[in-house]
Amino acid sequence: xxxxxxxxxxxxxxxxxxxxxxxxxxxxxxxxxxxxxxxxxxxxxxxxxxxxxxxxxxxxxxxxxxxxxxxxxxxxxxxxxxxxxxxxxxxxxxxxxxxxxxxxxxxxxxxxxxxxxxxxxxxxxxxxxxxxxxxxxxxxxxxxxxxxxxxxxxxxxxxxxxxxxxxxxxxxxxxxxxxxxxxxxxxxxxxxx
Amino acid sequence: xxxxxxxxxxxxxxxxxxxxxxxxxxxxxxxxxxxxxxxxxxxxxxxxxxxxxxxxxxxxxxxxxxxxxxxxxxxxxxxxxxxxxxxxxxxxxxxxxxxxxxxxxxxxxxxxxxxxxxxxxxxxxxxxxxxxxxxxxxxxxxxxxxxxxxxxxxxxxxxxxxxxxxxxxxxxxxxxxxxxxxxxxxxxxxxxxxxxxxxxxxxxxxxxxxxxxxxxxxxxxxxxxxxxxxxxxxxxxxxxxxxxxxxxxxxxxxxxxxxxxxxxxxxxxxxxxxxx
Numbered sequence: 001x002x003x004x005x006x007x008x009x010x011x012x013x014x015x016x017x018x019x020x021x022x023x024x025x026x027x028x029x030x031x032x033x034x035x036x037x038x039x040x041x042x043x044x045x046x047x048x049x050x051x052x053x054x055x056x057x058x059x060x061x062x063x064x065x066x067x068x069x070x071x072x073x074x075x076x077x078x079x080x081x082x083x084x085x086x087x088x089x090x091x092x093x094x095x096x097x098x099x100x101x102x103x104x105x106x107x108x109x110x111x112x113x114x115x116x117x118x119x120x121x122x123x124x125x126x127x128x129x130x131x132x133x134x135x136x137x138x139x140x141x142x143x144x145x146x147x148x149x150x151x152x153x154x155x156x157x158x159x160x161x162x163x164x165x166x167x168x169x170x171x172x173x174x175x176x177x178x179x180x181x182x183x184x185x186x187x188x189x190x191x192x193x
Numbered sequence: 194x195x196x197x198x199x200x201x202x203x204x205x206x207x208x209x210x211x212x213x214x215x216x217x218x219x220x221x222x223x224x225x226x227x228x229x230x231x232x233x234x235x236x237x238x239x240x241x242x243x244x245x246x247x248x249x250x251x252x253x254x255x256x257x258x259x260x261x262x263x264x265x266x267x268x269x270x271x272x273x274x275x276x277x278x279x280x281x282x283x284x285x286x287x288x289x290x291x292x293x294x295x296x297x298x299x300x301x302x303x304x305x306x307x308x309x310x311x312x313x314x315x316x317x318x319x320x321x322x323x324x325x326x327x328x329x330x331x332x333x334x335x336x337x338x339x340x341x342x343x344x345x346x347x348x349x350x351x352x353x354x355x356x357x358x359x360x361x362x363x364x365x366x367x368x369x370x371x372x373x374x375x376x377x378x379x380x381x382x383x384x385x386x387x388x389x390x391x392x393x394x395x396x397x398x399x400x401x402x403x404x405x406x407x408x409x410x411x412x413x414x415x416x417x418x419x420x421x422x423x424x425x426x427x428x429x430x431x432x433x434x435x436x437x438x439x440x441x442x443x444x445x446x447x448x449x450x451x452x453x454x455x456x457x458x459x460x461x462x463x464x465x466x467x468x469x
Contacts, residue, residue: 008227037226040235079226080219134244154242155249157210160203175201186237 009076016075019067030067031060034082041083045090055093059086133188137181145169149177196230205234209242357388360432364392365445367460376442376463383469386435393429393447393462402450405431410441419450438466 015033018026038059042052063085066072072081141147145167152158164174199205199221207213208221225231365378380389395403406417415437423429429447442465449457 008224012227034226037228037232040232040239041222041226044239077223080223083223083226130240131244131247134241134248137241138245138248150241150245151249153206154210154238154245157212159212175203178203178206179200182234182237182241185241186233189237189240 008079012078013075016067016072016078019064020071022068027064030063030078034079035060037079038082038086042086042090045087046093051093055086055089058089062089130189133185137185137188140184141181146177146181149174150181153178199231199234205231206238206242209235209239360388360390361386362390362392363464364394365462365464366394367396367447368463369460374463376444376465378462378464380438380464380466381469382435382438382466388432388434389438390430390432391445391462391464393423393431393445395423395427395429395447396460397427397449397458403429404448404450405429406446406448407433407437408444408446410443415443440467441465 011033015026015030019030035056039052039056042055042059043049046052046055059082063082066085072078074081138147138150141150148167149163149169152163153160160171160174163169164171204213204217204221205225208218208225211218213221221231225235361380361382363378363380368374368377382389393405401422402419403421403423404417404419405421407415409415416433421429431445442463444461444463446459446461448459451457
């Protein structure tokens with residue numbers, strides 16, 4: 001069950017309190033709770049799985065130090081604090097690379113948004129498997145129109161309203177096509193298709 | 194966060210595509226950090242997005258490779274054969290199109306010729322046209338005259354069918370005097386008088402069949418009718434239209450007819466007509 005805002009705020013505040021009081025199990029609980037999400041966003045920011053893993057570890061180290069020490073201003077917004085810490089670390093690493101002449105010169109926002117760089121060897125292999133599944137999904141789509149919807153929305157990044165207008169679709173139909181494609185792709189990724 | 198809203202509004206996809214407003218993006222990002230369902234959506238959508246981009250890039254590359262291969266072939270020693278083949282492929286449909294165009298050209302030419310023949314046919318000269326128009330106008334005028342005459346006659350007939358009130362009845366007795374003597378009977382017709390009824394008293398009440406003649410001032414027959422039969426009292430009534438009676442001396446001659454219609458005895462009924 002997804003957490004609602006109050007539950008998340010309550011859980012987060014409790015974790016912060018327990019870590020502050022030296023509860024080591026709360027630290028593990030925090031890492032377990034936010035690890036996957038943080039890694040996803042770091043990978044999107046950095047684009048490099050190895051760098052993302054490093055940033056992931058570094059973020060939790062920094063956050064734990066802070067929680068064990070002075071604490072944070074809004075304990076119920078622990079997720080936001082972790083995310084900001086991860087972003088700051090990424091920006092710090094980016095600036096270091098820039099100083100070494102390894103990266104293009106971008107401002108902070110652009111650096112966070114510029115997030116699909118060349119993948120490493122491992123991610124290339126993973127991508128190839130995933131691409132096979134994308135091809136299969138495309139082949140399974142009922143009509144050319146459904147394929148067009150996917151490409152125009154995900155690749156051409158056209159607005160939903162414009163696609164609906166061009167293809168004479170209702171919003172409901174558009175949502176249904178996207179939902180079914182996503183669900184089917186999820187099944188394929190899990191290997192159940 | 195409301196998950197049905199997130200799903201229905203493609204919040205995960207819009208976040209990935211950078212289409213969410215900054216506040217909503219920050220809220221969703223923070224929420225997604227601990228929400229397994231939203232992370233699933235994000236990961237699936239992101240993989241799908243990258244996969245679709247890759248496939249689209251591959252398709253674009255296939256086209257480029259095809260063009261590159263063509264360029265290599267053109268540069269190779271097989272170039273003449275390749276070019277000949279390409280030329281054949283290019284020319285074949287063109288030839289078919291040219292043939293079709295030629296056929297359509299022929300049809301167009303035939304149509305134009307037919308139109309030209311139609312245009313070349315002699316047309317009525319202006320004079321003929323004017324004459325035709327004149328004849329038409331004359332016919333229209335005649336039709337109009339006939340229409341008026343028909344209307345007039347219809348009105349007259351209508352009038353004739355109306356009851357007549359106070360018609361003048363003129364009783365006349367036979368006169369044996371020689372023609373030329375002044376008539377004793379005198380009739381004065383007013384302008385309104387249309388009909389005058391003459392009541393002729395015949396001497397022989399058993400006369401079965403007579404002929405009557407209206408004789409004008411010069412003795413000319415103005416009207417006559419045979420096969421007339423007097424009534425049981427021996428009276429023969431004749432209605433004459435006033436237009437037949439111009440001022441002057443008139444007479445009505447009544448002749449008895451034998452069974453074989455041979456004229457027998459005759460009597461005269463003279464009268465003088467005058468106008469008011």
